[in-house]
Amino acid sequence: MEWTDDGIVLGVRRHGETSAIVELLTREHGRHLGLVRGGSASRMRPLLQPGNSVRAVWRARLDEHLGTYAIEATRLRAATLLASSHAVYGVTHLAALARLLPERDPHEDIYQMLERTLDDFDDAGEAAVHLVKFELAMLAELGFGLDLENCAATGATSDLVYVSPKSGGAVSRTAGEPWRERLLRLPAFLRKAEGTSNGWSDQDLKDGFQLTGSFLLRHVLEPRGQGHSDAREGFINAVTRQRARAGSI
Numbered sequence: 001m002e003w004t005d006d007g008i009v010l011g012v013r014r015h016g017e018t019s020a021i022v023e024l025l026t027r028e029h030g031r032h033l034g035l036v037r038g039g040s041a042s043r044m045r046p047l048l049q050p051g052n053s054v055r056a057v058w059r060a061r062l063d064e065h066l067g068t069y070a071i072e073a074t075r076l077r078a079a080t081l082l083a084s085s086h087a088v089y090g091v092t093h094l095a096a097l098a099r100l101l102p103e104r105d106p107h108e109d110i111y112q113m114l115e116r117t118l119d120d121f122d123d124a125g126e127a128a129v130h131l132v133k134f135e136l137a138m139l140a141e142l143g144f145g146l147d148l149e150n151c152a153a154t155g156a157t158s159d160l161v162y163v164s165p166k167s168g169g170a171v172s173r174t175a176g177e178p179w180r181e182r183l184l185r186l187p188a189f190l191r192k193a194e195g196t197s198n199g200w201s202d203q204d205l206k207d208g209f210q211l212t213g214s215f216l217l218r219h220v221l222e223p224r225g226q227g228h229s230d231a232r233e234g235f236i237n238a239v240t241r242q243r244a245r246a247g248s249i
Contacts, residue, residue, distance in 0.1 A: 001067070002059045005029050006074065008114055009052045010095040014040050022048055022069055024056060025098050025114060030105045034058050034069035047071065049078030051091045051118050077118055086124045086238035090131060092231035094118070097138050100220060110141055124242040129189050129200060131235065132208035135216060136190070144168070144219040146211075148190060151175055161186055163211055184211050202243060209236055 007024030010031070015021045020039025025031050034056070039048055047054070053075035060067030081087040094114060101107055117130040139145055145168075150157045152169030153176075162176035162183035163169070176183050187204035190211075200208075213228060221227055 001061065001063050001065075002057065003029060004055070004057045007032075007054050007056045008111070008118070009048055009050050009054060009078075010098055011050055012039065012048045020044070020048060021066070022071065023099075024054070024069075025101075025111055026056065026106075027108055027111045028106055029058070030107055031098060031101050031103050032058065033103070034067045036069045036071060046076065046078070047073045049076075049082075050095055051077045051081045053077070053115065053118075077121075081118070081121060084122075084124075084238075084242075086127060086235055086242055087121045089231045089235035089238055090121060090127055091118070093131070093229050093235050094134065096229040096231060097135065100138065100142060107141055110137060113137055124239045124246075125200075125205065128205045128236075128239045129208070132187075132190070132205070132212055135209075135212035139212065139215055139219070142220055144215060146170075146215065148186065149192065157192075160191060165214060168215060184214065186211065202240070205239065 005026040005028050007026040010023040010025055012020050012022050015035060018038050018040050020036050021033055022036050022039060023031065023033050036044065036048065038044055052073060054071045055074050057070040058067050081091055094117065098114065101110065113134055117134050120130060121127045136146065146163065147169045148160065150170065151160060151172040152164055152167055153171055156172045159173045160170040161173045162171040162180065163186050164171055165184050170186055171183055185207040187200060187207040189200040189204060190208060217228065
């Protein structure tokens with residue numbers, strides 16, 4: 001068995017004295033592990049960092065075997081990502097989210113979105129927007145997508161500012177006003193007509209993480225006996241601190 005594919009490094013663990021087991025999210029073969037001989041050597045360590053993009057050749061005698069990877073770098077992001085705390089936490093959290101996907105099951109849209117997210121992680125606020133959207137996409141990929149296109153109560157497609165915590169459907173301002181304390185807020189950057197980079201605030205970021213976080217917890221994590229990763233909270237705190245410092249200058 002042999003295939004060649006593009007991949008993004010999610011994680012690495014040492015195997016024996018010199019080798020490493022590398023976990024990739026690949027474009028066509030999904031989340032896939034393989035053994036890299038010499039992967040623990042100093043020459044390979046910079047390449048096998050989470051967040052890097054690689055070209056991988058996987059070989060095994062049988063499809064169900066772990067197999068081996070031959071890997072070459074295509075985009076080394078890790079050095080840049082490691083320079084900021086929000087990016088370090090963000091990459092760790094993105095990897096944790098990707099591990100919710102079934103192993104060896106292709107999810108090309110998620111792969112492409114992860115690649116775009118990692119390419120635009122310099123600005124903390126933009127990174128937060130991308131991460132909320134990635135969590136939203138993961139919910140849809142796992143079968144728990146939210147309906148944010150029209151009001152669940154009236155069918156209206158405009159002025160959607162709330163989300164029902166039960167159904168996951170959007171709710172318009174007028175229909176949701178009597179129950180606003182019970183509804184989740186739909187941030188501007190997730191509204192179809194308001195997704196520009198200038199259409200969000202610190203409160204929008206908070207609302208976005210509360211929205212996706214509540215549905216991830218209820219539908220995906222708690223049924224598996226899991227909770228949110230520590231990296232998620234670390235990312236949110238790092239973004240909050242960085243944006244507060246920027247606002248005080």
